[in-house]
Amino acid sequence: MAFCPNCGKEVSPQAFSCPNCGHPLGQAQPAIKAAEQIGWWWWLFPFFLAWIGGLIAYFALKDRNQKTAEHLLIFGIVWTFVGAVLIGLVFLLFAVAAVGFSSV
Numbered sequence: 001m002a003f004c005p006n007c008g009k010e011v012s013p014q015a016f017s018c019p020n021c022g023h024p025l026g027q028a029q030p031a032i033k034a035a036e037q038i039g040w041w042w043w044l045f046p047f048f049l050a051w052i053g054g055l056i057a058y059f060a061l062k063d064r065n066q067k068t069a070e071h072l073l074i075f076g077i078v079w080t081f082v083g084a085v086l087i088g089l090v091f092l093l094f095a096v097a098a099v100g101f102s103s104v
Contacts, residue, residue: 035065042068046076050083 002013006023017024038061045053054076061069 035067038065038068042072043075046072046079049076050080051076054079 002011002015002025003009004011004018004021004023004025007018007021009018009020011018011020011025015025042057042061045057047053049056054073057072057076058069061072
């Protein structure tokens with residue numbers, strides 16, 4: 001199948017104009033290339049480097065697979081906040097334990 005260069009809708013390869021927007025096609029455009037498969041190890045960048053790793057993965061992969069690159073960026077941002085909360089809880093538990101032991 002082919003796509004209209006004006007509206008992006010799928011059109012028949014034999015169509016002379018887009019049935020959706022009426023744009024003259026001449027020759028229809030070839031189908032968009034399928035997104036490249038990305039390895040699981042890219043998820044380690046945002047996991048270990050938080051939002052910075054998400055940015056690195058996004059800019060490294062955005063031309064190869066836009067959707068996965070966006071998911072890695074979002075994961076990096078969310079993991080930054082989740083990690084901060086987890087670290088805060090650990091410090092809070094240590095502080096409570098330290099106060100509890102000092103009063104004994």
